[in-house]
Amino acid sequence: MNDVAGGLESVVAAYGMQLLLAVVFLLIGLWVIKFALKIMEKNIQGKFDRTLTSFLLSMSRAILLILLFLSIASTLGFEVTSFIAILGAAGFAVGFALQGSLSNFAGGVLLLIFRPFTAGDMIEVAGYKGKVQEIELLYTIITSPDNKKIYVPNSNISTNSITNFSALDKRRVDLSFGVGYDDDINEVKEVIKKVVSEHELILKEPAPIIRLGEHAGSSLNFDVKVWVSPTDYWNVYYDLHEELKYAFDEAGFNIPYPQIDVHFDEGVKM
Known part of the structure; x- marks a missing residue:
């Protein structure tokens, strides 16, 4: 019995101080990690998307805990290089198996950072x-x-x-309307200007652009470019198509149709 008691005393004497230091190191390390994460959260809160913020905090906590336990293991006399080698090999295997997911993950981090x-x-x-x-x-x-x-x-x-399409506070609606070659250009422009100026969703600045843009095969095509709020884009797009059709009909403009002029040479015998 005396031999057993002496053996226990020698073990306690040899490792007791290391165990005590490991426990103290663990408690202090956990407190330091908690304090560091609070400071980190305070500094990055609002600077990044909440998903990325949560991920960064979780990842930082995991890394700090791994470093803490490796340090404690080293304090107790364990060889930590083998643990590091195992972690590295496991990380490589997992990374190779999940390379597609990791690529998506890296892309997600970039999107959340650069927005x-x-x-x-x-x-x-x-x-x-x-x-x-x-x-x-x-x-x-x-x-x-x-x-x-x-x-x-x-x-x-x-x-x-x-x-x-939503990044800027204005978008331009680009449209084209055709009338017949016999219609008066200035009159067409005035009718378009009237419709555009009366539309409440079209911005005054930048000023709308209304110009003859093309001499097409059977029509004169007028370019109409107006600026709107991004949320009003489609409302204005459809409104102008409808309202200008009514305005052209009221003004008596010709809606062009594809036409072919055929000339007969009377001197050619059939």
């Missing part, structure tokens, strides 16, 4: 067009104009050109 668009914006990217509902770390969710929910991989978005 080429936000939720609610109307965009066109990777062959899809619609309103952004949510930006997740792997996918961006878009609702199409005909109300289909589309999950677009973030890797496709981050490597393609993005058209954001």
